[in-house]
Amino acid sequence: GAVVSQHPSWVICKSGTSVKIECRSLDFQATTMFWYRQFPKQSLMLMATSNEGSKATYEQGVEKDKFLINHASLTLSTLTVTSAHPEDSSFYICSATGLAGVNYNEQFFGPGTRLTVL
Amino acid sequence: DAKTTQPNSMESNEEEPVHLPCNHSTISGTDYIHWYRQLPSQGPEYVIHGLTSNVNNRMASLAIAEDRKSSTLILHRATLRDAAVYYCILRDSAGTALIFGKGTTLSVSS
Numbered sequence: 469g470a471v472v473s474q475h476p477s478w479v480i481c482k483s484g485t486s487v488k489i490e491c492r493s494l495d496f497q498a499t500t501m502f503w504y505r506q507f508p509k510q511s512l513m514l515m516a517t518s519n520e521g522s523k524a525t526y527e528q529g530v531e532k533d534k535f536l537i538n539h540a541s542l543t544l545s546t547l548t549v550t551s552a553h554p555e556d557s558s559f560y561i562c563s564a565t566g567l568a569g570v571n572y573n574e575q576f577f578g579p580g581t582r583l584t585v586l
Numbered sequence: 587d588a589k590t591t592q593p594n595s596m597e598s599n600e601e602e603p604v605h606l607p608c609n610h611s612t613i614s615g616t617d618y619i620h621w622y623r624q625l626p627s628q629g630p631e632y633v634i635h636g637l638t639s640n641v642n643n644r645m646a647s648l649a650i651a652e653d654r655k656s657s658t659l660i661l662h663r664a665t666l667r668d669a670a671v672y673y674c675i676l677r678d679s680a681g682t683a684l685i686f687g688k689g690t691t692l693s694v695s696s
Contacts, residue, residue, distance in 0.1 A: 502683045512630065512686040561629045575684050577629035
């Protein structure tokens, strides 16, 4: 099956700093990528949807100026948490959907990135 | 998206079959039924999906009711590695995001 990677797998940062998380589709072209956040003991919450070359669409309640998403190519999307604070500590997961004909109806998930803000 | 209802938790013994139910009474004609699972500290993993007919793959089987208002994920022989949160999700097209509910936490005992 198609593989999605995330880097880093975990990161610890100081409050007020910015953190960038990369999401890559390794063996397929991802027309659409999604970013989710998951707090302990809770389900995944969709943050935003991004299409290659377009601005991301953010879900209600997600600050677009705080969570910057860039989807510059068909294999890479980045999420930057700007001026991170302890309440941003969470498990961030990306996923991708491929072009038609490449398991078109399946959404592939990355392994997640654990962010801890001190 | 139409809503799904799943039990919060289920328990099983190793090597026994597991039937995970999902109710989706407001499903529309174009909604696919997807099942994903999430192991601790990992991203979700695709399990199976279907539209109207029952589906089988190497991981599981999906039994869909004739009226499509419910479905059942069947793990034929549970292993300890099947312990995870299982999510039943409806989605009408490949381009839209999967919206996760609370899912069913499956515990497997040896």
